[in-house]
Amino acid sequence: MTDPEVALMCAFARGEEAAFVTLYRTYRDRIIAYCTRLLGDRARAEEAAQDVFIKLYGTRDTYTERGQFSSFLYRIATNHCFNLRAQLDQRLTDRRKALDDDSHSASPREHDPAGQLANAELRSALAAALAELPDKQRAAFVLVHYQELAYRDAAAALQVSEAAVKSLIHRARISMMQRLEPHARRESEVVHAM
Amino acid sequence: MQCEAVRELWLAAHYERQAPRELDASVREHIASCAQCAAFVAAQRELDALLLRADPAEAVHVGPAFDTRFFGRLDGARRQAAWTRRKRAFLWLTPLAAAAAFALFLLPHRRHEQPPMAAEDLALTRDLELVEDLPLLRRLDEVEAYPTLSHVNEAELNALIAEDTP
Numbered sequence: 297m298t299d300p301e302v303a304l305m306c307a308f309a310r311g312e313e314a315a316f317v318t319l320y321r322t323y324r325d326r327i328i329a330y331c332t333r334l335l336g337d338r339a340r341a342e343e344a345a346q347d348v349f350i351k352l353y354g355t356r357d358t359y360t361e362r363g364q365f366s367s368f369l370y371r372i373a374t375n376h377c378f379n380l381r382a383q384l385d386q387r388l389t390d391r392r393k394a395l396d397d398d399s400h401s402a403s404p405r406e407h408d409p410a411g412q413l414a415n416a417e418l419r420s421a422l423a424a425a426l427a428e429l430p431d432k433q434r435a436a437f438v439l440v441h442y443q444e445l446a447y448r449d450a451a452a453a454l455q456v457s458e459a460a461v462k463s464l465i466h467r468a469r470i471s472m473m474q475r476l477e478p479h480a481r482r483e484s485e486v487v488h489a490m
Numbered sequence: 491m492q493c494e495a496v497r498e499l500w501l502a503a504h505y506e507r508q509a510p511r512e513l514d515a516s517v518r519e520h521i522a523s524c525a526q527c528a529a530f531v532a533a534q535r536e537l538d539a540l541l542l543r544a545d546p547a548e549a550v551h552v553g554p555a556f557d558t559r560f561f562g563r564l565d566g567a568r569r570q571a572a573w574t575r576r577k578r579a580f581l582w583l584t585p586l587a588a589a590a591a592f593a594l595f596l597l598p599h600r601r602h603e604q605p606p607m608a609a610e611d612l613a614l615t616r617d618l619e620l621v622e623d624l625p626l627l628r629r630l631d632e633v634e635a636y637p638t639l640s641h642v643n644e645a646e647l648n649a650l651i652a653e654d655t656p
Binding site for chain 2: 320324325326328329332342346349350353354415418419421422440441446447462463465466469472473476479480
């Protein structure tokens with residue numbers, strides 16, 4: 297057995313509750329961060345992360361040792377977040393619209409000293425860009441870029457091939473770049489002006 | 491090599507934290523000779539810088555309230571699971587209980603019911619009813635007791651007929 301977390305999960309499946317607590321403490325923050333990036337809302341992400349661990353607890357009787365534990369857990373988290381997003385689609389559409397309006401209406405050149413780019417604005421643009429991505433592209437991008445999973449593990453988490461992950465990442469980054477290009481341009485102007 | 495394949499390979503190497511010199515030679519050569527792919531690589535580096543600025547790797551701060559809430563919810567889920575298991579067991583027992591009730595209360599009543607008669611039994615019953623028809627039986631006995639007609643002379647026969655005639 298190469299993955300010590302798989303050993304912990306197997307111990308939990310045998311009835312060792314302490315093994316579950318160890319897994320929870322190891323992955324809690326990572327799963328919260330992952331859900332936050334997929335859902336775009338911290339409070340909802342915390343609720344979702346708790347759901348994920350309760351679901352993990354529920355797999356005790358059916359868990360079979362296969363692959364990396366992290367892929368298994370991220371798979372639960374991904375599916376749960378996809379379901380939540382589907383349920384809250386309308387509300388998220390409104391939210392995206394609000395973010396778009398904010399990014400279009402806010403004019404840093406008018407309100408901020410020239411050359412200063414508000415990080416808050418960049419953050420909201422990034423959140424909007426992430427939210428604009430199709431579910432699988434966003435999940436693949438977040439897993440690989442932020443959660444630092446290898447392509448192989450991200451593929452296992454998303455239940456797609458490694459080649460599909462390559463393609464998803466490629467398309468996600470192109471979309472992100474297009475979306476964030478005005479900010480990149482502004483930044484390079486600032487650099488040149490200094 | 492096609493541009494898209496090169497870009498995917500470059501990104502894969504980028505995420506595997508490979509140094510440029512470790513990158514496949516054909517990928518490196520393509521990027522060096524293709525203006526669009528070179529621009530793509532430059533744009534991706536720019537994107538990384540932006541992503542880092544917009545969302546630096548911040549630690550997730552979770553208060554103890556989060557854990558308290560989680561373990562509370564987990565306890566609730568455990569109790570719910572236990573209740574569901576009991577309910578499921580009860581649902582399995584329901585048909586058994588129904589079968590037991592059927593055996594206890596319905597089967598004894600069935601003992602008193604008459605089973606349907608077989609055709610042979612029915613014929614026998616009809617014969618017994620005939621047997622109970624005593625005047626007819628007596629007649630039959632009398633007929634059997636008669637001597638054969640060949641031995642009866644006409645006078646005796648007339649006397650017998652006269653006897654039977656009311």
